[in-house]
Amino acid sequence: MLTDTAPYLSFVIPVYGSEKVLPELVSRLDAVMETMAETRQNYEVIFVCDQSPDRSWHVIQQLSARHPWVRGILLRMNAGQHNALMAGFAEARGQVVMTMDDDLQHSPSDIPTLLAELATGRDVVYARFKNRQHASWKVWGSRLNDKVAGYLMNKPADLYLSPFRAMRAAIVRDILRYTGPYVYVDGLVLSMTRNIGTVEVEHHDRFAGDSGYSLKKSISLWLKMATNFSIVPLRLTSFAGLVMAGVGFILAVLLVIQKFTLDAMPIGWSSLIVTILMIGGVQLVALGMLGEYLGRVLLTLNSRPQYVIGETVGLLAKEEEQA
Template sequence: MNQKITLIIPVYNSSQFLHKTVKAVDDQRIKSNWDLELILVEDGSPDKSFDAIEKLTPLYPYIKAIKLSRNFGHQIAVKTGLSYATGDYIAIIDDDLQDPPSLLPRFFEQLDNGYEVAYGIRKKRKEGHLKKMAYTGFYRLLDTISETKIPLDSGDFCVMTKNVKDKMLMLNEQNPYLRGIRAWVGFKQIGLEYERSGRIEGESGYSIKKLIKIAKDGIFSFSSLPLQIITLLGNMGLLISILFALFTMYRYFSNEIEVAGYTTIIIMLLFFNSILLISLGIIGEYIYRIYNEVRNRPHTIIEKTINA
């Protein structure tokens, strides 16, 4: 392979096992004879992950290290790595070896064969049943409502050409959903199934809060369905109002109207107020995202770099 390879790894709370990940990368580099550039983006870890990177840099001179000033999130860390990538082929993997470097040659072969992107499709996952159900449900929901065809069960693990990387970086979104952006830019893409391994050590940096944020980024960035739901709720409320008005008029002309009616009024008020609050919440989410884009803040603040 004559192409220069860039491998991007976002690093978070990995000080205890990062050396194993880099060693696995180096073993594959030697085996495949890569001209390698390894970009480690330390995403404001509370542990001493960047200290671990500083110790590894003299041993592996092809490392480029980037330390973010705080935790900006996985997607921003990957996007930062993409902006520093200079390789002809770019790969993205996690720091926990769930997507091992040994898989990459099979993916790079697809780029050699004319594809611009080869992404991983997770055949099996080593997470709990509840988490797997949540992932499966989300990907299928997003596939149903998204205006862009986003492959099912595909994560950020992928390889791409420099051309695709450059096009992805043209989308200057404040809350990027990279696997969606990767699908949106198009070009010739192929999915490859693989069995995802368990973590080598430690716990995932993806808390429930972070997973919900990524899910929201995917839904609100690639679907207008939430806004359409407001119209649906409004029409449903209008229909119920008309039916209730006709029912009330019938009772009035039938002399069945009684002074009592407190329960009905309370139920109707609660119902329509709930619709109103849901609608305001959805509109507020879009307004917040518009506000984020208008402020035009930098995606991240870089505190320190090594070899970059």
């Protein structure tokens, strides 16, 4: 039965395509929590079902009926992993909030390791994986994202951004102050604290099913990081424009010299077309980048919601409203 007493630890776990995994995940979480004095009977698990195409929401309802510490949020529309996290953060009551994937690639047995590092005075602790049980394109994409994040957001080089993280409640409250529709949790974390630790853990095979994180979603997440938390892309397009202008000026000088030193000006249609295409390409890229920024500004000003909740189970506030 739910009480007003805030738990020590809140898990916020986005769910997509994991109906076969959730019972095992809950069982393993419970087993680990019972071995720790501070979390025994003093934690909650908030599953945020991001319009999963399978029966995940039905499974969450069943788990909540059997385990009073399991809560559930069903989003009316698919919002994406980071937006789903915001929905869970808004309901989390713990002194510490931990996020992890729903597929058991993040082992609950590593939770004490993250909490121990957090207890040393850290604001946030990330798990760094010794090995990655992902497809090659995901591994390389993650490395590229890590390098880009270091440049765009001044991320420390030794910090690995993973979805397996532990945060103090104060950091989560600061994250919730962000109301824009394009959420990138790691970008928000880096804008609020640099007191961040890492611990090394194992990365495991997915327990069941297939990952719902596609290349399209990965690119969308990269764009959130690039355009919501940095103006570097705009500066890069300005720099590219300056470079092209410089190249054009140099070519103009060379053509003037050529005009006075040669009897006849050679016809160079190929070079002319290449130059036009290069300059036009840079201009289109710059316009596209500006359009991306302006589109996001428009949607933010129009108060596009981060997520829309369709149904909940096990949440204290909702039960009180129904009573």
